[in-house]
Amino acid sequence: MQQNKHVRPLAARIGAVLLPWLMAMAAIPATGAPAVPAELIVRNGSIYTVQGNKPWAEAFAVRGGRYVAVGGNADVAALAGPQTRVIDLHGAMAMPGINDVHGHPLDGAYEDLYACNFAPSATPAQVLARVAECAARAEPGDWVVGGAWSSTLMADISTPAMLAALDRASAGHPVLLRDETFHNRWANSEAMQRAGIGASSANPAGGIIARDADSGQPTGLFKEFPAFLALERQIPPRTQARQLNAARAAGATLNAVGITGVQDAFTSEGTLRIWSQVDRGPGLPLHLVASLSTMPAADPAERTGLALADGRDTYRGSNLRPDFAKIFLDGIPPARTAEFLAPYLPDAEHGAHFHGQSNYTRAQLVDLLAAFDRRGIPVKIHATGDGSVRLALDAVEAVRQRNGMPGQRHQIAHASFIAGSDLARFRQLGVSADISPMIWYPTGIGMATAMAIGPERAAHIFPIRDLTRAGALVAGGSDWPAGQATPNPWMGIEGLVTRRDPVGAFPGALWPEQAVDLATALRIYTLNSAEAMGLGRETGSIEVGKSADFIVLDRNLFKVPATQIHQATVKQTFFRGRQVYPRGE
Incomplete structure (x- = not known):
């Protein structure tokens, strides 16, 4: 029946x-x-x-x-x-624990423990010096892997001269460095050679291999995951012992800044296996909601997408809920991989009428979203440009018509730029806005975005007050370690209230009319995030x-x-x- x-x-x-x-x-x-x-x-x-x-x-x-x-x-x-x-x-003041709706805690802790790290404020010369230090300590055959260089440096590092400088600093070791957004990589010649990437390598769907305009040779800059997947697959896999150590360290780091619930925003099957092992052993010290990857896995033996979703209960535990999926609908504005309703600023590579392009057609997105929705699995949809945000809302609307209401409470992750006519649709369609203030209050990423779309448009990012007035469920996260080297929520909470960089590294206020009061900011980071994560009856x-x-x-x-x-x-x-x-x- x-x-x-x-x-x-x-x-x-x-x-x-x-x-x-x-x-x-x-x-x-x-x-x-x-x-x-x-x-x-x-x-x-x-x-x-x-x-x-x-x-x-x-x-x-x-x-x-x-x-x-x-x-x-x-x-x-x-x-x-x-x-x-x-x-x-x-x-003294007590309050509910923080729920971080968007983090990458295993990556954050692993980088803290084992990576070749440097601050996004590092100049190219400082990055090269740090690589040389790490290469000098590396064992024969080791890769130098780390980050995070500023996305404002993309044009500076994407030259034959900088590739040659990176090769000299690496002392023969393969090098792969990420930017602060996690969407782009800088590789040396040894890494590209091991991955079989050269002048004849075609851009994969959804990714860009930057090339020298004269020679056509790759410069070492790779934009978006599909472009650097072949490089990632050459890196020796992380050992289980190191990953378990990082998972335990992640819990301790999050607890220390008051976080008692986190949504892992991109969870491979390997990561899910580690979280499950910790939860069934000593136990996770927080609620952890996993967002199952729909991307090709670095390990081809791992399941992704619907196959992983259908087997997710194998990993479910007392504190681990593998209840979400993750779709990357677009990239990021600094790399011109986000889709906008209005064009980017003209440049030599894209011309004067380039809007960016989403990774899915409307029909593809609706079909995939509907399949997860029918399984009772909400989806975290990465969408940063207002064109992709609109496409995500259009797709959810189509899924509501196909599968019926109320359906699953899907999330639009980052939702950085939103057309005014789309604000009310978040509430109408039951879509959560997953926002990360630590990325967008005046930061280097904001500067890089301004270089791509202009300072006036870049300033109109994250209309938080307008979203809350429209009745949208706005949830807060850190995106740690992307953007910031810490998951500290108090930085983001202050940024919501002041629209300024709390430590003063970047001056000025960013669209101060969109500031919210403290009570709203705290609710965004506690109960709202819990509700967005499916934990509203349990915590927050x-x-x-x-x-x-x-x-x-x-x-x-x-x-x-x-x-x-x-x-x-x-x-x-x-x-x-x-x-x-x-x-x-």
């Missing part, structure tokens, strides 16, 4: 209402019966709950990893028992029945100047009622 498609959503809504009520009832003893003691009580605090009608509380109690009481000190006092741990905040706010994921800060964010938000320090992080940072307390 076919089940009514409305029964399960209705049951879920009923459960969402009943669970908190049942948990609250469990905290209240029957007449004459003692209360079941809580395992943890937090009291005497300025507790920001992110509940719309009750944004502040003084105390809460936790049992079985969930909140069983939230309110004043007196409301939780009866739940104290001889074994209850009591934390007196002495007025301090409410009875939800997972006790919370943090204690060194300052009340509402009582300091907005320009000091990025200086906030997390004193303690709790996940499912268990302290995960600092460990050992």
Whole structure:
């Protein structure tokens, strides 16, 4: 018998209402019966709950990893028992843990531990000096892999002279360096030779091999994943021991800045296997939602796309949810691989009327999106240009007509540039806007974007206030390690409020009319992100029945100047009622 498609959503809504009520009832003893003691009580605090009608509380109690009481000190006092741990905040601010809707935590931690790293502010000469240092320490046969060079340097490094300089610095080792966006690579001659890339190599679909205008030889610059896939496949695979070490380090790094939930924005089967092993061993110290890759795998033996999605439950665990897929609809503006409604600035390579091109036709995108949607799998769609954002919304609209409403809550990742007429469609179609302020508040990426589309258009990036006013679900992420060397959410939160670079490396404000208030910014990074990730009933706010994921800060964010938000320090992080940072307390 076919089940009514409305029964399960209705049951879920009923459960969402009943669970908190049942948990609250469990905290209240029957007449004459003692209360079941809580395992943890937090009291005497300025507790920001992110509940719309009750944004502040003084105390809460936790049992079985969930909140069983939230309110004043007196409301939780009866739940104290001889074994209850009591934390007196002495007025300090506590709030829900941060949910990062867009990160690459395994890559971030692996690079911190093992890569040849340098800051995006590095000049070409500094990059070459760093490569020489890494090459001098490398063992025979090792690759020098790292980053991140600034996307403003693409024209500077894409010359025969710079390729020759990189070859000299590498001392015979193959070199592959990424930019800060993760979308482009710089390779030396040894790496290209090993990958079989030369003057006769054709541009793969969706990728560009930059060439010298006179000789036609590759310059070493590769734009977008398909272009450098052959290079990636030549790099010796990461050992399991190193990946497990990086996965554990990623959890510790995220917990230390207050993150208790993260969406891995691009998850290969190999990465999914590592996350699963950690979760089934010591356990992940946060909620992790995986976005399954639809791209060709660096390891040809790994599944991708629908095949990986159909086998995803093999990897599901207590804290690991392989519930999303990932589609790259376009690239990035600095590389002119994003699709825009208006053309890029004229250049010698593209002419005066180049708009960029999405990686899928409308029909291809609709078919793929509909297939995931039917399987109950929402999709994170990478789209940065306003042309690709419109195409993504058009495709979701077609899928809604084909598969029916409400369908899955898909995400448009980055949604950097949005035509005004498309703002309301996010809410109408139930699409989340996944935004990463740490990339777009005045940064080098912004400067590179201005070089491609002009400073006036580049300044009109991320209309956050307009999106929220239009009723869109806006969720916040770091994109770590792309753009920034840290997943620190307080940088992004301050950027939402000020529209300025928190550390002052890049002056000025970026479209200050789109600033939001602190309460909105905190909701974007907590409850909104949880809802976008499919975890809204589980976490994101301090409410009875939800997972006790919370943090204690060194300052009340509402009582300091907005320009000091990025200086906030997390004193303690709790996940499912268990302290995960600092460990050992």
